[in-house]
Amino acid sequence: MTSADPFVVVDHVTLGYSHQGRVVRAVDDVTLTARRGEFVAVAGPSGCGKTTLLKSLAGLLLPDRGEIRVAGSPVVGPTRRVGMAFQNPILLPWRRTLDNVLLPLEIVAPHRSRFRRERAAHAARAQTLLATVGLDGCGDRYPWQLSGGQQQRASLCRALIHDPDLLLLDEPFGALDAFTREELWLVLQDLWLRQRFTVFLVTHDLREAVFLADTVYVMSARPGRIVARTDVPLPRPRTLEDTFAPTFTDLYHTIRRHIGTGRTPGGVPTEAPARRADDAAPVAAAGLPHPRGDVGPRPSEGQP
Amino acid sequence: MSLRRTAPVWGPPAAVVVASLVLWELAARFMPVFVLPGPRDVAGALAQWRAAIWYNAAQTLVTTLVGFGVAVVAGLGLGMAVGYSALVYRALYPLLVAFNSVPKAAIVPVLVIWFGIGTVPAILTAFLISFFPIVVNVATGLATIEPELQDVLRSLGASRREIFTKVGIPRSLPYFFASLKVSATLAFVGAVISETVASNRGIGYLMLAASSRFEVPLVFAGLVVVAAMGVVLFAAFAVLERRLAGWAYRGQGTA
Numbered sequence: 180m181t182s183a184d185p186f187v188v189v190d191h192v193t194l195g196y197s198h199q200g201r202v203v204r205a206v207d208d209v210t211l212t213a214r215r216g217e218f219v220a221v222a223g224p225s226g227c228g229k230t231t232l233l234k235s236l237a238g239l240l241l242p243d244r245g246e247i248r249v250a251g252s253p254v255v256g257p258t259r260r261v262g263m264a265f266q267n268p269i270l271l272p273w274r275r276t277l278d279n280v281l282l283p284l285e286i287v288a289p290h291r292s293r294f295r296r297e298r299a300a301h302a303a304r305a306q307t308l309l310a311t312v313g314l315d316g317c318g319d320r321y322p323w324q325l326s327g328g329q330q331q332r333a334s335l336c337r338a339l340i341h342d343p344d345l346l347l348l349d350e351p352f353g354a355l356d357a358f359t360r361e362e363l364w365l366v367l368q369d370l371w372l373r374q375r376f377t378v379f380l381v382t383h384d385l386r387e388a389v390f391l392a393d394t395v396y397v398m399s400a401r402p403g404r405i406v407a408r409t410d411v412p413l414p415r416p417r418t419l420e421d422t423f424a425p426t427f428t429d430l431y432h433t434i435r436r437h438i439g440t441g442r443t444p445g446g447v448p449t450e451a452p453a454r455r456a457d458d459a460a461p462v463a464a465a466g467l468p469h470p471r472g473d474v475g476p477r478p479s480e481g482q483p
Numbered sequence: 484m485s486l487r488r489t490a491p492v493w494g495p496p497a498a499v500v501v502a503s504l505v506l507w508e509l510a511a512r513f514m515p516v517f518v519l520p521g522p523r524d525v526a527g528a529l530a531q532w533r534a535a536i537w538y539n540a541a542q543t544l545v546t547t548l549v550g551f552g553v554a555v556v557a558g559l560g561l562g563m564a565v566g567y568s569a570l571v572y573r574a575l576y577p578l579l580v581a582f583n584s585v586p587k588a589a590i591v592p593v594l595v596i597w598f599g600i601g602t603v604p605a606i607l608t609a610f611l612i613s614f615f616p617i618v619v620n621v622a623t624g625l626a627t628i629e630p631e632l633q634d635v636l637r638s639l640g641a642s643r644r645e646i647f648t649k650v651g652i653p654r655s656l657p658y659f660f661a662s663l664k665v666s667a668t669l670a671f672v673g674a675v676i677s678e679t680v681a682s683n684r685g686i687g688y689l690m691l692a693a694s695s696r697f698e699v700p701l702v703f704a705g706l707v708v709v710a711a712m713g714v715v716l717f718a719a720f721a722v723l724e725r726r727l728a729g730w731a732y733r734g735q736g737t738a
Contacts, residue, residue: 237638257638265631273653273730285649286641321730341639 184251185212186377187219187236187345192245194231205231207402208245213394215344216375220392222385224438228403229381233347236379237261249345259287262338262346262376266353268330270322276333277318280305283341290341301340308336311373312366328359332366339370346371348380352387361419364390368416385438389413389430390422397437407437520700525707528700539689540708543674546602546685547712550609551670555663557610558617565618566625566655567647583615588676595681605677605685612673613666620662624655657731660724667716671709 194206205228213219221229234240235247238257247254262283270279284290284301294301302318309318312332314325322330331351338346348367352360368391371378382388388395389411397407411430413421421427504522511521520528529536565572565579587608594604628650636646678687686705693701725732 234634237634239634239637257640259640261638263635263638265635267629267631269629269632269635271632271650271653273656273728282636282649283639286636286639286645288640323730337635347638 186215187213188248190246192242194235194242204402207404209405211396213377215377218378218393220380220388220395222382222388223398224400227398227400230349233349233381237347260344262343264334264338264348264351266350268334270330272323276320277305280336280340287341305340328355344376346376346378350382385431385434390417395434409434517697517699520703524700525703528704532701536708539686542684543686544712546605547609547670547674550606551613554610554614558614559621562618562621566622587612587673591677591680600681604681605674608677609670609673613670616662616665620658621655624658625651656728660728663720664717667720668713671713675709
């Protein structure tokens with residue numbers, strides 16, 4: 180492949196799953212691309228197929244129609260180049276934090292065959308990574324001895340320990356309190372600026388999307404379609420102060436309006452293409468985030 | 484994890500035990516000894532019949548442990564199969580539930596027809612009664628692995644077998660040990676039932692023989708011995724559980 184080719188290509192992908200005997204179309208004719216090292220955010224109302232799209236990028240689900248290519252080759256199953264983190268940190272409670280971070284190396288080729296021999300070197304690398312995210316000296320603790328934010332940091336380390344080219348994040352900060360969440364935005368930005376992996380971040384927090392991403396895609400309610408693509412040309416590294424700048428809030432509001440278009444009147448899904456909403460688009464319907472809900476600090480949604 | 488300081492608070496349980504003994508002794512004062520012997524009568528019987536008790540307790544202990552051991556091996560195997568494969572789960576679960584609903588005491592006569600009286604039916608009854616909790620718990624531990632965790636491992640290219648060994652087995656250990664504690668005591672119940680119905684050796688037989696001779700203190704002594712063996716086995720597995728799956732007891736003793 181040439182350097183001009185996008186690193187990730189999602190090419191007219193349609194994906195459904197069967198639920199209680201009925202086929203639910205989760206993702207409908209989605210096309211998007213990402214350059215190598217690009218930070219992409221996919222935002223949309225809950226249940227719009229964002230997670231399904233992410234799983235298909237990981238090779239965990241295969242498209243019914245269309246194709247996904249990463250680094251020029253079609254994704255036909257899980258590959259070692261992917262790291263994943265979810266809203267729930269799901270660390271293994273019987274492993275110390277360090278051993279949790281090392282878990283991918285026990286599974287991924289080529290490390291798995293020589294893991295025992297190279298364990299010391301890997302452990303040193305994991306300690307460095309833990310220190311980078313602010314977990315210096317926490318490697319010997321068990322996950323349940325860490326706070327929710329610390330667990331999510333460790334979960335990020337686990338997703339990155341095997342140097343993946345593609346980091347897939349499914350609302351990773353959704354369950355954290357507002358202050359911890361913003362701190363982890365900065366942590367993630369630092370990691371990304373340092374290693375320049377390609378990121379797909381699924382989120383329903385538009386501030387988060389604008390703050391972190393180079394490009395924000397907005398998906399409609401199910402079946403998920405891409406209704407808008409917005410470039411975020413803000414310079415890096417971004418600071419939390421930047422989120423109050425007019426350029427930031429303008430971008431936020433532009434994207435927020437697209438979320439409004441994902442809504443269908445009366446809540447009945449239609450097959451009609453998404454309409455452009457005018458500025459007076461009604462306030463979010465049930466199930467959609469309230470426009471101001473994303474702006475201010477939110478209470479923690481409860482930590483595991 | 485640093486093991487919590489084992490400073491057991493002996494006070495409350497000791498007080499309850501002593502109070503129970505006192506109540507028992509008081510109640511026994513108002514009853515004839517062949518209805519309710521007091522603790523001192525039972526202690527006397529324990530001392531007087533210690534040779535017979537020892538001989539029969541050893542038999543009960545051996546049959547219980549053999550039956551329980553078979554239940555552990557078979558329960559672990561079947562539990563893993565049921566937890567690993569949704570197909571095996573669907574195929575076997577109704578039969579397992581039906582099987583567990585059968586009163587085990589009612590099976591003993593059948594076992595006697597097949598195997599004669601004595602050790603074999605006692606072992607089989609102990610096995611049958613302690614088998615089911617192990618299967619159910621191991622299967623539950625395996626079947627409730629978080630889907631996201633499976634996604635993380637699968638996205639790295641882990642096979643089902645790897646997910647099973649890296650996550651499934653450690654994760655189901657606390658469930659397994661919980662079932663062992665229940666099953667170990669149930670196994671004694673099974674062995675004693677079978678000995679009572681059809682045996683000429685064992686604590687169950689001793690109690691039956693004693694009651695037919697109105698040696699009621701000896702009957703109670705048999706009960707005490709069975710209870711003591713059950714407590715010891717339970718405690719042994721509780722210790723093993725803390726050693727091998729202590730992580731499941733987080734929250735206690737950690738800030």
